[in-house]
Amino acid sequence: MSLKLKKENIDEAVRTIMELGGKGILNCVQCGACSAVCPGVKAGFPVLCRLLIKKLTTGQLEEIIEEPSSWGCQACNRCTEVCPQGVRPQEVVFAFRRYQANEMAISTSTTTSQMNFYETGHAVYTESSKELRKQVGLPEAPPTTVSDAQGLKEIQTLLENSPMGELGFF
Amino acid sequence: MAKVGVYVCHCGSNIAGVIDVEAVRAFAETLPDVVIARKDLFMCSDSGQEQIKQDIRDGLVDRVVVAACTPRTHEPIFRAACEAGGLNKYLFEMANIRDQASWVHPHDPEGATEKAKLVVASAVGKAKFLQPLEDKFVNVTDAAMVVGGGVGGIFAALELANMGHKTYLVEKEPSIGGIMAMLDKTFPTNDCSACILTPVMVDAAAHPNIEVMTYSEVVGLDGYIGNFTVKVNRKQSYVDWNKCTGCGACAEACPAKAGDEFNQGLNDRPAAYIQFPQAVPKKAVIDMESCINCAGRKIGSEPKVSKKTGQPMLAPCEKACPADAINRSLAHDPAGSIEEVNVGSIVVATGYKVMEKESFKEMAPESPNVVTALQLERIISATGPTGGKLLRPSDNKKPKTINFVSCVGSRDEKHHTHCSRVCCMYMIKQARLIKEKYPDINIYMHFIDVRTAGKDYDEYYTGARKMGINILRGKVGGMEILPDDRVRVLGFDMDQQEPVEIESDLVVLATAIELPKSATTLGQTLGLQFCGSGFFRELHPKLGPVETSTRGLYLAGCCQGPKDIPDTVSQAKGAAAAAAVPLAQGRVKIEPILSEVQPEKCSGCGICVPLCPYNAISLKEWGERPRAEIDITQCKGCGVCTTACPSSAIRLHGYEEDQIMAQIAALTS
Ligand SMILES: Cc1cc2nc3c(=O)[nH]c(=O)nc-3n(C[C@H](O)[C@H](O)[C@H](O)COP(=O)(O)OP(=O)(O)OC[C@H]3O[C@@H](n4cnc5c(N)ncnc54)[C@H](O)[C@@H]3O)c2cc1C
Ligand code: SF4
Ligand code: SF4
Ligand code: SF4
Ligand code: SF4
Numbered sequence: 147m148s149l150k151l152k153k154e155n156i157d158e159a160v161r162t163i164m165e166l167g168g169k170g171i172l173n174c175v176q177c178g179a180c181s182a183v184c185p186g187v188k189a190g191f192p193v194l195c196r197l198l199i200k201k202l203t204t205g206q207l208e209e210i211i212e213e214p215s216s217w218g219c220q221a222c223n224r225c226t227e228v229c230p231q232g233v234r235p236q237e238v239v240f241a242f243r244r245y246q247a248n249e250m251a252i253s254t255s256t257t258t259s260q261m262n263f264y265e266t267g268h269a270v271y272t273e274s275s276k277e278l279r280k281q282v283g284l285p286e287a288p289p290t291t292v293s294d295a296q297g298l299k300e301i302q303t304l305l306e307n308s309p310m311g312e313l314g315f316f
Numbered sequence: 317m318a319k320v321g322v323y324v325c326h327c328g329s330n331i332a333g334v335i336d337v338e339a340v341r342a343f344a345e346t347l348p349d350v351v352i353a354r355k356d357l358f359m360c361s362d363s364g365q366e367q368i369k370q371d372i373r374d375g376l377v378d379r380v381v382v383a384a385c386t387p388r389t390h391e392p393i394f395r396a397a398c399e400a401g402g403l404n405k406y407l408f409e410m411a412n413i414r415d416q417a418s419w420v421h422p423h424d425p426e427g428a429t430e431k432a433k434l435v436v437a438s439a440v441g442k443a444k445f446l447q448p449l450e451d452k453f454v455n456v457t458d459a460a461m462v463v464g465g466g467v468g469g470i471f472a473a474l475e476l477a478n479m480g481h482k483t484y485l486v487e488k489e490p491s492i493g494g495i496m497a498m499l500d501k502t503f504p505t506n507d508c509s510a511c512i513l514t515p516v517m518v519d520a521a522a523h524p525n526i527e528v529m530t531y532s533e534v535v536g537l538d539g540y541i542g543n544f545t546v547k548v549n550r551k552q553s554y555v556d557w558n559k560c561t562g563c564g565a566c567a568e569a570c571p572a573k574a575g576d577e578f579n580q581g582l583n584d585r586p587a588a589y590i591q592f593p594q595a596v597p598k599k600a601v602i603d604m605e606s607c608i609n610c611a612g613r614k615i616g617s618e619p620k621v622s623k624k625t626g627q628p629m630l631a632p633c634e635k636a637c638p639a640d641a642i643n644r645s646l647a648h649d650p651a652g653s654i655e656e657v658n659v660g661s662i663v664v665a666t667g668y669k670v671m672e673k674e675s676f677k678e679m680a681p682e683s684p685n686v687v688t689a690l691q692l693e694r695i696i697s698a699t700g701p702t703g704g705k706l707l708r709p710s711d712n713k714k715p716k717t718i719n720f721v722s723c724v725g726s727r728d729e730k731h732h733t734h735c736s737r738v739c740c741m742y743m744i745k746q747a748r749l750i751k752e753k754y755p756d757i758n759i760y761m762h763f764i765d766v767r768t769a770g771k772d773y774d775e776y777y778t779g780a781r782k783m784g785i786n787i788l789r790g791k792v793g794g795m796e797i798l799p800d801d802r803v804r805v806l807g808f809d810m811d812q813q814e815p816v817e818i819e820s821d822l823v824v825l826a827t828a829i830e831l832p833k834s835a836t837t838l839g840q841t842l843g844l845q846f847c848g849s850g851f852f853r854e855l856h857p858k859l860g861p862v863e864t865s866t867r868g869l870y871l872a873g874c875c876q877g878p879k880d881i882p883d884t885v886s887q888a889k890g891a892a893a894a895a896a897v898p899l900a901q902g903r904v905k906i907e908p909i910l911s912e913v914q915p916e917k918c919s920g921c922g923i924c925v926p927l928c929p930y931n932a933i934s935l936k937e938w939g940e941r942p943r944a945e946i947d948i949t950q951c952k953g954c955g956v957c958t959t960a961c962p963s964s965a966i967r968l969h970g971y972e973e974d975q976i977m978a979q980i981a982a983l984t985s
Binding site for chain 1: 678723727728729730764789790791792793794806807808810813815816
């Protein structure tokens with residue numbers, strides 16, 4: 147199947163990404179330097195930085211809405227460092243993530259972390275860590291929001307009032 | 317009463333695409349003193365110009381206003397048309413309705429049309445006060461100077477000399493030759509660089525009309541086209557070049573060490589040295605920065621006398637010289653000696669430098685096995701540090717895998733946004749030369765895209781693919797140093813959409829071509845302008861590629877922008893042809909748009925003298941008292957003096973008070 151390029155789709159994709167924070171998207175010349183260093187790409191998430199930009203600038207915003215690659219971005223920002231055109235690809239990746247979130251196309255791996263965050267104040271918080279802490283003579287719950295009800299409440303209030311809260315996540 | 321003819325141009329769609337040309341024409345017809353208003357698709361075409369000439373010949377008009385593109389390119393054309401029709405060419409005025417209306421207001425056709433009307437009204441207002449002026453002429457010095465002795469400078473000098481003009485070739489290094497002299501072989505024919513360049517260098521040095529001034533730099537410029545005075549600093553070499561035979565004995569004897577510039581710092585040279593084996597002139601110099609004053613022979617002092625032998629104790633270099641050419645008793649003069657040279661025109665051909673690898677921290681510059689392409693050029697050259705054997709710098713072993721990395725510092729907004737233009741080709745050249753000699757070496761080349769647009773160039777590239785050289789499309793993102801002085805190259809294969817990692821014994825960086833700092837200083841000395849990429853700016857990117865905005869100064873080679881040898885030589889010959897024009901004519905025209913002091917009004921206050929940016933004004937005796945006087949050869953017609961004079965004694969011809977006032981009136985009424 148060949149790709150059908152349509153001006154309206156292209157304009158809409160570019161506008162959406164720019165509005166959501168990926169301002170440099172049109173600077174990209176598809177040199178590939180970002181993908182050469184991206185740990186996400188190396189780990190097998192191909193549609194990051196360069197290829198994500200390519201797909202967006204050909205107007206495939208809706209076609210790739212379920213693409214999981216964007217959730218593999220580690221926000222390491224190496225792409226931003228090496229990009230010769232000042233695209234700041236990581237911002238494009240995040241803009242696309244925002245778009246995906248708004249459309250509720252959020253990968254399951256991410257929902258779990260979101261819920262963890264809401265419930266404990268940590269994106270990554272596992273049962274096994276309690277055991278580990280005990281072994282080295284530390285209290286089971288760390289002295290963070292996990293054991294500070296007041297602090298946790300504040301985080302939850304913040305989340306509820308954020309765009310994430312508006313999505314009806316929590 | 318003046319009879320003004322107005323001619324409005326469509327300039328194809330340049331003007332007519334935005335502006336209602338007929339509305340402007342009809343409006344012009346209503347202006348006072350306008351007797352005729354016409355329009356044409358292209359006023360500069362034969363028929364457009366003929367219309368102007370005919371109207372003049374018919375006695376219809378005696379002032380001409382053309383509303384068109386820009387005086388930068390077209391004023392001379394319309395002035396010539398007026399002259400051909402029998403009208404003084406300074407009775408012409410241009411209304412710039414392209415740059416100032418259609419181009420700047422493309423989204424507001426009505427506004428642009430209204431503005432064009434105003435611009436035309438202002439030109440018409442001025443036109444009726446225009447007065448005939450006469451061109452002036454001054455004689456020229458029949459000699460030229462070429463600054464920079466690379467392949468561009470050498471060819472420019474030879475061309476000028478062959479046309480019969482005395483030519484000074486000024487080069488800052490001890491020898492001419494420039495970067496081409498450092499290259500091994502040259503694309504697209506792979507002939508040996510030294511073999512084709514050396515004979516030309518010798519020709520230039522032996523030419524009766526060329527005076528080669530190496531180890532010299534231009535430090536001052538005075539004058540104007542036809543009559544420049546150039547100050548040249550001849551650096552002190554401490555070697556009498558009349559005696560030096562270029563035998564190299566001093567270099568052999570000298571124990572001091574400094575990085576060898578010609579070999580791109582890959583090895584050391586002594587303080588007493590000859591720049592390279594084929595140097596022209598082949599003369600030694602002593603570089604005082606690295607000289608260690610052996611035997612206590614401080615420069616500028618008499619030798620100590622040995623207590624044992626009673627003989628003067630000389631430094632090894634002095635002792636070794638069979639021609640007695642080295643004189644360390646000469647006083648050290650860091651400023652060198654200044655020579656003044658009079659010439660009629662100047663070609664600047666000062667070339668380029670490649671960026672050092674140290675500018676790119678992501679490219680593992682600390683690894684000795686990451687080299688610039690110019691360093692590789694020396695590594696594979698028979699006169700280079702390894703005698704032409706391909707050995708990697710860390711351990712002098714033959715590399716098994718080589719990676720070439722393009723666009724390092726080029727096409728990158730962090731360094732240079734321009735394409736350096738020769739890298740794709742020279743990398744393919746280097747890869748081919750290596751593959752031909754050592755077919756067992758693995759070669760990977762990383763390009764954003766391959767740019768080989770030149771006669772026989774793409775064939776050269778596809779040939780490289782046929783030889784089994786691996787080409788990957790994708791910019792290298794970084795490098796990591798591995799044990800054994802190997803380097804991991806983090807690349808990308810665009811075709812497979814996969815990142816690639818290649819372990820490499822040697823990595824070659826095609827670093828960007830840029831203007832060296834020294835050239836920036838020279839540019840300021842000569843009054844040259846710089847373009848967005850940092851090179852010297854030509855007069856017009858298409859129509860004035862060798863001229864500059866200073867008449868009499870011309871450009872050739874990489875100082876004007878990156879280019880290869882064929883393009884450098886072509887441009888050099890073009891620049892020489894342009895530089896020869898004033899010399900061949902024997903006199904140059906000076907446009908009469910100049911200021912003039914009316915002595916009877918001048919109070920001799922002298923306020924104008926220090927204000928003139930071109931030092932054109934001096935106070936002279938006139939009658940009993942001092943009066944200002946303007947040297948027409950220096951005046952550039954900027955008008956600063958006219959506005960400053962408290963007695964309104966200075967007139968700027970072509971921009972007289974009544975003319976300017978009429979323009980203002982037309983714009984404000
Ligand atoms: C690695 C590499 C490989 C290349 N291979 C090829 C090839 O195979 N084929 C090809 O066609 N092109 C090749 N090129 C391009 C080629 O080097 C240039 O096109 C050519 O050298 C340009 O000549 P030039 O005279 O303009 O400048 P240069 O060679 O730079 O000469 C300028 C001269 O001016 C002198 N100078 C500078 N400033 C002053 C000053 N202020 N006063 C007096 N003198 C001054 C310099 O010392 C120098 O001698 C290669 C370039 C590189 C980097
Ligand atoms: S920030 Fe994200 S997209 Fe950019 S290199 Fe890192 S992981 Fe890849
Ligand atoms: S490095 Fe920049 S220009 Fe190159 S492909 Fe990535 S985003 Fe585009
Ligand atoms: S004195 Fe002569 S031999 Fe000694 S370092 Fe200086 S140049 Fe070389
Ligand atoms: S017009 Fe300018 S250059 Fe000419 S004399 Fe006046 S100030 Fe000097």
